[in-house]
Amino acid sequence: MRMWLACILMLLTASAGAQDLYMVRSDMAFPEAMIELQSAIREQGYVLSRVQRVDIGLTAFGFKTDRYRVVFFGKPGEIEQLGASYRDLVPYLPLKIAIFSEGDETLLLASSFQHLRSFYSQKALSEQFDKWEADIQSILEKVRLSE
């Protein structure tokens, strides 16, 4: 029975393919998309730790840019446990999603963990990457489909 379930899972996931980046476009303007993103992150069970205002820094130094932010988030237990157990993973923590304006619409971008898998082959970490990838895609899809 387990083998059959594994076959079904393989068939279901085979078509998904491996993506390095997840990028979606929201029809919403930046402020609305930002609110939706923060709400989607919380609904997925994560805590927002901070928002990096990339555009503010650029503008302060005289460069022109539309709104551009990076939203950092994570689960306190995961950050503590993974940060202590996998020190090489720390530069990739907490999780983050970049969000920036493009005209009247908004683009959202996150990285998958595909590029890290061959370097962190531990089963527990592989499962953690699976979970994060599923959660990030779910968050981005919520924002993409919101109106």
Added chain:
Amino acid sequence: MKRRLRYMYSTLAFMLAASACAQGAPPGGNALYQQHCAACHGSDGGGGVGMPLNLPDFLAVASNDYLRNTLRHGRPGRVMPAFPALAEAQVDAIIQTVRGWSDAPAPEYHGKPVKGDAAHGKQLFAQHCAACHGEHGQGGTGTGVTFSRPREAPIMAPALNNPGFQQSVSDGMLKATLLRGRRGTPMPAITALGLTEDDASDLVAWLRELPVDGVSTKSHESPVIRMESSYSFDETLDNLKKAVEARNFNIIREQTLDTGFVEEGKEDKRQYIVYFCSFSLLNDALSIDPRVGLFLPCRVTIQETDNGVELVTINPEKLSHLFNNRELDKACERMHRLYTEILEEATL
């Protein structure tokens, strides 16, 4: 046992049938387009990080084979990824959606090569095309049309020496593009420049001789740069800040890894992050590719472990290939050098 086998066979048959149905009747083309293409090419094909697809002159000359091959091969090193996992029916559905933006029928080109004088084509290319498409056909800088940032050109000139482009485009389509031009972009019809149909053939012959651009192979590198320090935690932190500022970066934030996740005052100070930025470099990087902000600003983490103190940061060279943008590779190589210098200076 027989009953169990019959159950297993019927389950397998159901799964295969479901899979076949899924391939024959994919979700609507527009839904697929919105899911896979709209983030870069815009909801209506108007462009963004990717090129505009809804231009009448583009759709008048782009064959279905060109669109199909482009989806399959992408543009290595030029942002557009390949979509090998999409089913044939899904690719067809996306193509039909793109076709829907124009009344022009899909053109078809015979497979015969266009014959021309490549040497003469090379001269014409240098005279009329290289200013936008580059001396070697390497294309313009930046991405697509990218509305989020100021830019010099209204649209990035495509890389004509890109292996994905060369695999996708037919001689017939190249010639049709040259003769028609592309309104809404700086690409004129070559007849407006005083050139003839024979000149178009000569240009096609040269375009087919352009040396094809290579593919980056740095994806095997470690995802982090890590160095152990022989100094104490506080000394290493002090060294790190001095090394950062010596390279004209501004330190914009310092925090522990768990800041925002634990009660204020209870943070673990043995994992400490220094964020820094050169806004000029940041502006340059975002001009090359607005997606790169995902890995900015720069940061180095100083950690106290059982073995001592160490500094660790991302490896920009490892990450550059995620963006499939050759131009970004150079910026990431530069950042890799800077990170390495900073870590060395802080730890040695």
